[in-house]
Amino acid sequence: GAVVSQHPSWVICKSGTSVKIECRSLDFQATTMFWYRQFPKQSLMLMATSNEGSKATYEQGVEKDKFLINHASLTLSTLTVTSAHPEDSSFYICSAYPLGRGSTDTQYFGPGTRLTVL
């Protein structure tokens, strides 16, 4: 099956620092990856669509200067939370559609990254 990994799985940082989260598709390529944020006991909120080789598309209300997204290759997208604050603490999940698999119907998700900002 299609596997998506995230690194780190959890991170604790001090307020004001920046944190980078990696999302990798391990056995498929993806021109498009998605970044979601999930608050405790709530649904997934789409933050942005990451496009390989071009700028990310951010959802309304998401600060693009705070949540920097880079999709440098067909298997890697990164989310950098800049100058993190406690309110950025959350569970961040990435996902992707396999490219060239004959079916692009199923969106595969990474295991998530738990960010805690002190």
Next chain:
Amino acid sequence: AQSVAQPEDQVNVAEGNPLTVKCTYSVSGNPYLFWYVQYPNRGLQFLLKYITGDNLVKGSYGFEAEFNKSQTSFHLKKPSALVSDSALYFCAVRDMDSGNTPLVFGKGTRLSVIA
């Protein structure tokens, strides 16, 4: 615009009993429908999907879901619940003609199976 409604925040069922987790959707075109399960501090695991064809879809771990176009529903079911089925379940939808756009998720339903 696409949307998903999961009317129940919590569903409790006794082990061995059948379970149903409800989902209704709204799309402008034809829907792709999905169910995912999430265990604590984990990402989403794909359970099953409806694309086209038979309205009854069978998925992982004995789960199934029935697509009902007239009621715009896609309820998740299992004939006999296990304690290990306790988790958070998300229904999601995408318009068939929308390309590789992200899924739209319901708010989730927490399933608790009691031994």
